[in-house]
Amino acid sequence: MTDSIFTKINKREIPSNIIYEDDLVFAFEDINPVSPIHYLIVPKKQIPTMNDVQEDDKNLLGHILITAGKIAKEKGIAEDGYRLVINCNKGAGQTVFHIHCHLLGGRLFNWPPG
Numbered sequence: 001m002t003d004s005i006f007t008k009i010n011k012r013e014i015p016s017n018i019i020y021e022d023d024l025v026f027a028f029e030d031i032n033p034v035s036p037i038h039y040l041i042v043p044k045k046q047i048p049t050m051n052d053v054q055e056d057d058k059n060l061l062g063h064i065l066i067t068a069g070k071i072a073k074e075k076g077i078a079e080d081g082y083r084l085v086i087n088c089n090k091g092a093g094q095t096v097f098h099i100h101c102h103l104l105g106g107r108l109f110n111w112p113p114g
């Protein structure tokens, strides 16, 4: 598998503003934010889409969500509220085929999403 854009960011081959990193995941500012706060939480393991996750990835997926919640608290958006989004495949708007969780905050969000 060739390196995704996000793996290249993790390897510091592509510059980005990384705000969090541990053994399993890293998080950075989205280059094209759709809200005042827009981070991407990405597993270091390169999994193309949510269709490709396995039972073995349970801990990793839980860790992504827990990390997103911690970052939301740190950034002061937890009380007002925030949205977590994982797009799966082109029909949902996925453009980078390395799973990632969008953490969106700092404004009101409509429901249903567009």
Ligand code: 5GP
Pocket (backbone or CB within 6 Å): 005, 014, 016, 017, 028, 029, 030, 031, 032, 033, 040, 086, 087, 093, 094, 095, 096, 097
């Ligand atoms: P998707 O559409 O796949 O759910 O989300 C991909 C996200 O990655 C988009 O919001 C896009 O702006 C962001 N993105 C794509 N390339 C880069 C990049 O090189 N650097 C950063 N920081 N974000 C990127």
